[in-house]
Amino acid sequence: MSFKTDIEIAREAKKRPIQEIGAKLGIPEADLLPFGHDKAKVSADFIAAQRGKKDGKLILVTAINPTPAGEGKTTTTVGLGDGLNAIGKKAAICIREASLGPCFGMKGGAAGGGYAQVVPMEEMNLHFTGDFHAITSAHNLLSAMIDNHIYWGNELEIDERRVVWKRVLDMNDRALRDCVTSLGGVANGFPRQTGFDITVASEVMAILCLALDLDDLQKRLGDIIVAYRRDRSPIYCRDIKADGAMTVLLQQAMQPNLVQTLENNPAFVHGGPFANIAHGCNSVVATTTALKLADFVVTEAGFGADLGAEKFMNIKCRKAGLAPDCVVLVATVRAMKMNGGVLKADLAEENVDAVNAGCSNLGRHIENVKSFGVPVVVGINHFSGDTDAEVAAVINYVEAQGSEAILCKHWAHGSEGIKEMATRVAEIAESGASQFAPLYADDLSLMEKIETVAKRIYRADEVLADKKIRDQLRQWEEAGYGHLPVCMAKTQYSFSTDPNLRGAPVGHSLPVREVRLSAGAGFVVVVCGEIMTMPGLPRVPSAEAIMLNDAGEIEGLF
Ligand SMILES: Nc1ncnc2c1ncn2[C@@H]1O[C@H](COP(=O)(O)OP(=O)(O)O)[C@@H](O)[C@H]1O
Numbered sequence: 244m245s246f247k248t249d250i251e252i253a254r255e256a257k258k259r260p261i262q263e264i265g266a267k268l269g270i271p272e273a274d275l276l277p278f279g280h281d282k283a284k285v286s287a288d289f290i291a292a293q294r295g296k297k298d299g300k301l302i303l304v305t306a307i308n309p310t311p312a313g314e315g316k317t318t319t320t321v322g323l324g325d326g327l328n329a330i331g332k333k334a335a336i337c338i339r340e341a342s343l344g345p346c347f348g349m350k351g352g353a354a355g356g357g358y359a360q361v362v363p364m365e366e367m368n369l370h371f372t373g374d375f376h377a378i379t380s381a382h383n384l385l386s387a388m389i390d391n392h393i394y395w396g397n398e399l400e401i402d403e404r405r406v407v408w409k410r411v412l413d414m415n416d417r418a419l420r421d422c423v424t425s426l427g428g429v430a431n432g433f434p435r436q437t438g439f440d441i442t443v444a445s446e447v448m449a450i451l452c453l454a455l456d457l458d459d460l461q462k463r464l465g466d467i468i469v470a471y472r473r474d475r476s477p478i479y480c481r482d483i484k485a486d487g488a489m490t491v492l493l494q495q496a497m498q499p500n501l502v503q504t505l506e507n508n509p510a511f512v513h514g515g516p517f518a519n520i521a522h523g524c525n526s527v528v529a530t531t532t533a534l535k536l537a538d539f540v541v542t543e544a545g546f547g548a549d550l551g552a553e554k555f556m557n558i559k560c561r562k563a564g565l566a567p568d569c570v571v572l573v574a575t576v577r578a579m580k581m582n583g584g585v586l587k588a589d590l591a592e593e594n595v596d597a598v599n600a601g602c603s604n605l606g607r608h609i610e611n612v613k614s615f616g617v618p619v620v621v622g623i624n625h626f627s628g629d630t631d632a633e634v635a636a637v638i639n640y641v642e643a644q645g646s647e648a649i650l651c652k653h654w655a656h657g658s659e660g661i662k663e664m665a666t667r668v669a670e671i672a673e674s675g676a677s678q679f680a681p682l683y684a685d686d687l688s689l690m691e692k693i694e695t696v697a698k699r700i701y702r703a704d705e706v707l708a709d710k711k712i713r714d715q716l717r718q719w720e721e722a723g724y725g726h727l728p729v730c731m732a733k734t735q736y737s738f739s740t741d742p743n744l745r746g747a748p749v750g751h752s753l754p755v756r757e758v759r760l761s762a763g764a765g766f767v768v769v770v771c772g773e774i775m776t777m778p779g780l781p782r783v784p785s786a787e788a789i790m791l792n793d794a795g796e797i798e799g800l801f
Pocket residue numbers: 249306309312313314315316317318319351352353354355356357546624625626627654655801
């Protein structure tokens with residue numbers, strides 16, 4: 244059975260003018276800044292005018308530990324938004340923007356898939372409205388101004404060995420991870436070892452996603468710590484006098500983007516941090532705006548619930564005062580089999596035993612989501628190769644755990660394939676059953692916060708952090724940053740730091756490699772295991788298959 248590709252389906256979309264989509268949410272045309280006929284930014288003035296209005300219900304879509312292709316969180320977020328609208332609810336979705344890294348690397352885009360996509364898919368997965376370029380430019384302006392300050396006499400007495408601000412690029416380029424700048428003699432400045440992260444790991448990205456408005460954005464930018472002096476005193480972005488220009492570069496990017504689903508329902512697409520190396524959630528401003536305009540808002544958090552959902556709850560909700568009313572935990576037969584020990588190459592073959600073996604991963608994620616006090620429904624994202632026996636194995640397991648699992652066929656059928664889930668989610672969200680609370684209080688020490696996530700979510704026995712790291716955490720506590728949440732960076736494939744340790748490992752240790760203070764974003768990044776903040780390209784990058792056909796249309800984007 245041959246299926247149309249995502250891009251073929253997206254190209255056939257019968258899109259409505261973006262003004263019509265905005266009108267569904269009561270956004271006047273004058274408050275939409277159009278980018279063509281099918282994309283627009285929502286004005287900051289209109290957003291500010293929504294404050295004080297009643298919020299709709301908030302639904303988070305997360306997943307079990309994924310295969311490299313992803314298990315359909317974004318696809319399910321889009322499908323569920325369409326499903327809620329199809330049963331008569333006023334719903335909007337909020338998802339993240341795509342990074343060029345995975346688009347041209349391995350994983351592909353971030354617009355959903357099949358008949359549950361947001362459009363225009365090609366533009367969204369490429370330059371969209373320029374937000375990532377703005378974030379990259381703002382980040383690298385600060386980088387350039389730091390080296391320029393040092394070049395012109397270093398009045399701030401920056402210890403050149405302790406510049407912590409790197410550069411970014413929105414591309415997977417391992418060659419840039421670790422490099423030396425300012426080679427070539429006196430005219431080029433003072434050589435310094437530094438490197439690049441991918442734009443989605445930039446603190447500027449996190450700030451744009453957590454800032455409440457433009458004033459908050461500028462303050463957070465100013466709070467960024469870029470370097471330390473020899474006496475270890477911090478030097479801030481505002482000391483370099485870059486925060487004003489960075490805010491100018493980000494003014495338009497701060498306004499959330501509005502597009503539509505294949506079924507012409509409103510979709511906010513804004514911000515794009517990954518969940519393995521950053522906090523993995525779309526912007527607060529898009530989510531809080533959507534909550535003022537719709538009765539139901541469906542949003543996503545990247546990778547598995549051990550990463551995106553944990554940081555959605557402990558970072559985004561904590562900082563924005565959000566409280567999810569329901570969680571949809573996406574499971575797929577293929578990811579269950581992979582967590583049950585099946586190799587990627589063998590996932591297409593029926594294997595009920597492997598599905599049963601993989602259920603331990605699903606069961607742990609169910610427990611973890613419930614530990615935040617939020618009701619959870621498992622959404623089985625149906626793939627054409629799934630057999631009835633494999634699906635039944637998942638449903639039987641979930642029901643034996645006392646939870647609910649609903650088979651969803653939105654990829655193949657759009658809203659028609661997910662009405663049962665939409666109905667159930669609306670019931671749960673409106674029931675008031677959710678008693679959300681973050682996993683740890685602000686006043687725990689930074690180390691205790693790391694240990695709480697490691698033990699309660701990852702089920703690690705211990706956290707391995709050497710004296711240098713523990714001393715650094717204590718120094719940040721003494722400097723007044725002890726109240727901040729932690730942003731865990733680790734592999735998305737396992738509860739542990741070993742990507743091959745699938746299922747529900749116990750007894751493992753969590754090695755902390757380094758810690759980074761994002762004083763502007765307001766969290767401490769805890770880098771665990773071998774995770775990289777500048778990914779590399781795979782042996783055969785998706786880019787090799789991306790081209791223009793004779794009709795000038797893009798091929799190979801997915
Ligand atoms: N039910 C499905 N059947 C076939 N392909 C799917 C299905 N759900 C998602 N996909 C595809 O899998 C890939 C990952 O989906 P996506 O929603 O981006 O996952 P995630 O957001 O969890 O990473 C996309 O290419 C999408 O088109």
